[in-house]
Amino acid sequence: MESGIRAIDVSEVTAAIRDMCIRANCGLSKDMQDRLAEALESETSPVGKNVLQQLEKNLQIAGGEKIPICQDTGMAVVFMEVGQDVHFVGGDVNAAVNEGVRQGYTDGYLRKSVVSDPLLRKNTGDNTPAVLHVCIVPGNQVKITVAPKGFGSENMSRVCMLKPADGEEGVMDAVVQAVKDAGPNACPPMVVGVGIGGTFEKCAELAKQALTLNTAEHSDLPHIRKMEEEILRRINQTGLGPAGLGGRNTALSVRILTYPTHIAGLPVGINICCHVNRHEMVIL
DSSP: OOOSOEEEEHHHHHHHHHHHHHHHHHOOOHHHHHHHHHHHHHOOOHHHHHHHHHHHHHHHHHHHHTOOSSSOOOEEEEEEEEETTEEEESSOHHHHHHHHHHHHHHHTTOOOOOBSSTTTOOBOSSOOOOEEEEEEESSSOEEEEEEEEOHHHHTTOEEEEEOGGGHHHHHHHHHHHHHHHHGGGGOSSEEEEEEEEEOHHHHHHHHHHHTTSOTTOOOSSHHHHHHHHHHHHHHHTTOOOGGGSSOSOSEEEEEEEEEEEOTTOEEEEEEEEOSOOOOEEEEO
16 A cells, blocks of 8 residues: 555545446345345245245346346445545545435436435435445545445334343344344345444444445454354244245344443444345445
């Protein structure tokens, strides 16, 4: 990595986000494709297997014709890790992010689902603004992750303010109960992101970020890895299955991120995503 201050024109941010919005909505990452293939192989329910076969066919059509995997092309969530030695030039980086979303959703013929006021409900017409999370890190690069989030599954997500005494079992019970309550509304087979620790808002952000992690991997922390595996096992024992029609594949992956928290609390964020767990990443 080069050292010293590095200038990045905000037009590069716009171009990257435009392309990522389109790519994320028209195809799944390799790890997600693999999880679906594994689910199809292991599914014992005839109805569940049929659902998974239809999902596979839908993916093939979307990829071949460059059209959205799902009609709900989501609200654009953008994570940016900005090197402290980066100097943005050429304009407002926040405006550049939204311009990238505007171009991506317009040029890609993606559904515009954002309303400007949560109560008045007037559509913004271009799927802006994005939900932007920025983290300052060492270095002079910018890592951008775009994760369009549909609301069938987003509506099923929650934050639970547990007590420290609830411990690991309390966390796992909360996650499994959230999935049970979601039922078919979250369009299973789903991916479950969990954030443990921090504060009310931090655990929710961690849960959303956990959905962008590789589903083929597990946490480096042994106790968290064990929880990821155990929660996935318990969820798949519910029998909810693909599309909620029964089967052994209710969830494809559970990923957990943690953060230090207060001695009096155990915040838990649970962000559920359908099988269309979309995200793209680039480094500028």
